[in-house]
Amino acid sequence: MVCGGSGCKSSQSDIIVEKFKQELESQKLDQEVQVVITGCFGLCDKGAIVKILPDQTIYTQVSPNDVSKIVKEHIVLGKPIEERCLKAPQGKEIEAHKTQIRIALRNCGIINPEVIEDYIAYDGYEALGKVLTEYSPQQTIDIIKQSGLRGRGGGGFPTGLKWEFAARAKGDQKYVVCNADEGDPGAFMDRSILEGDPHSVLEAMAICGYTMGATEGLIYIRAEYPLAIKRLQIAIKQARESGLLGHNILGTGFDFDISLKFGAGAFVCGEETALIHSMEGLRGEPTVKPPFPAESGYNSKPTNVNNVETFANIPAIINKGADWFASIGTEKSKGTKVFALAGKINNVGLIEVPMGTTLREVIFEIGGGIKDGKKFKAVQTGGPSGGCLTEKHLDTPIDFDNLIAAGSMMGSGGMIVMDEDDCMVSVAKFYLDFTVEESCGKCAPCRIGNKRLYETLNKITEGKGTMEDIELLQNMSHVIKDTSLCGLGQTSPNPVLSTLENFYEEYVAHVADHKCAAGQCKSMLKYLIIPDECVGCTACARVCPVGCISGEKKEIHLIDQSLCIKCGACMDKCKFNAIELI
């Protein structure tokens, strides 16, 4: 196989192909050996690349002159030319290009999500069949427990244990609930799974139903995910028609059916008690745990709530075994995690990496580094409940416990990368704005405290803050964390605390020097005309939307700071670089 990517083409790969064909013909091997032009191997810096099958040898930096030697020694005599092969240390490099392992996303982008046959061809419903015919409910729970799977919605609670609680709870009716209320800004992991592989979630819910003795499943999904809803509806219909949902599934006497419940897209409804209330038609407000949903959940019956990604892992664990799953990841966090990589990064996208992958690998290898060659500043994980991690955390292996130790959290998997142009006070303000908006208002610390936090941050970004305000932020954050009712309030000050911890000097610069190094806090900026550079062309005065620039032709102009709205139009217009921003 010869790489025909554009990188290798420029290294004469098409001539290499011709040479191989000629050489093989002259050795009378053209009937046995096929020359194939393939897509890029992702090793473009070492082009041209030639791969020999079946032994998988990779030759790098091949030139047309090497062809005859490769054919004579490797193909005819079966002796690879050692010094030209990609060797172990570089072999690792090939691996590095594939740090991702797709388990939850295994079928995403592969199968047609609207065709159940596609899913079945890729082992679909095999796990359900296996569980129903070969394992008892307890055996199934034991497999999940052994696999070490932890809830992917954010908390990281062991899934097997959760199932066991629900299985032990007594009730005439029990429910399996799938939490598809994905609400972190910039997160789209669950949506992608539901849009790309809806049947895997349905299958896992049925498996869960079998273990806990539930016959009914509900998917709580936000109405703002119309495509995911449509594909789920199609999937449910197909599964019912083929007898994989409904009565007497696969002739085993097990009944299970799934319906959808739509949410209006409130962040707090991702919290399981609030979610259950919302499904019951009540206000989406959390209640104190205990009682846990496993004892008294939907309609006061035992209920097990898992996140979409958690469910998507289940069929793979059943099919491939607990040991296989437990072999991936770190000691306490097994398997993989899906992240929605966003922000100032070259390769924005949906990724799935084994637990224990470092932030550096995610951001600089998979993510392709920071946009426009700028400097990395921070990465926000865990959404509004998480925190910002900095350069010193780049080599931290990502797992549930390490991220918490570093002052952030796994969350559901949003990962927003920031560069030198981002003001960390503004970032904290952005998240607080979000939590203020999304707080349900039931408990005072969250309702009032977050609002005060937001106002204080706003004061600082406007250049009116004091050192006491910084202290106030700290104290207030701790009180809100300690006294709020649910997870939303208990975590909402995290963006403030983690930016205070990692970027304290930036807060001080805002307060003491009235300076925003990133240039984002507009009210602190000043546009000034440099007298020595100004030629008096009047271009700036003409473009100024509020008419605050005065000056005669060929004379030095002046900006009236009290009227300036800091739009920057004058600076863009000036051809003489006579306007500076301080």
Next chain:
Amino acid sequence: MPKVNTIADLRKLKAELQSKIQKREKAENPESVIQIRVGMATSGIASGAKEVFEYLTEEMVKRNINGMAIQVGDMGYCYAEPTVEVLIPGQEPVVYGYVDVKKADKIIEKHIKQGELLDGIIPPNYQSIN
């Protein structure tokens, strides 16, 4: 789709479906077809994947190509949407990013008809467990 009544039914159906897929992917098999997977999650559709999908479906028929376009979920390369993956029987799959109708035309004319690879190939960056 027939009703699946037992696990034996399910496994039989799976074996049939799998062999059908494998046949499609073998170059020498008379049933083999070219498949173009179009990433059609919300992100893809928002970037115009639907137009590309419809274009490919129509044009492959018009240009007498034994192939089909298939809608699939998110491939993960959201920065380069719309993305398509070209599967030609007997060859390694190739993923292209930033595919609009113009590029889709080139994929049919150059890649599929003449076996010539185009610019903008995205190297696969994950291992599959399938």
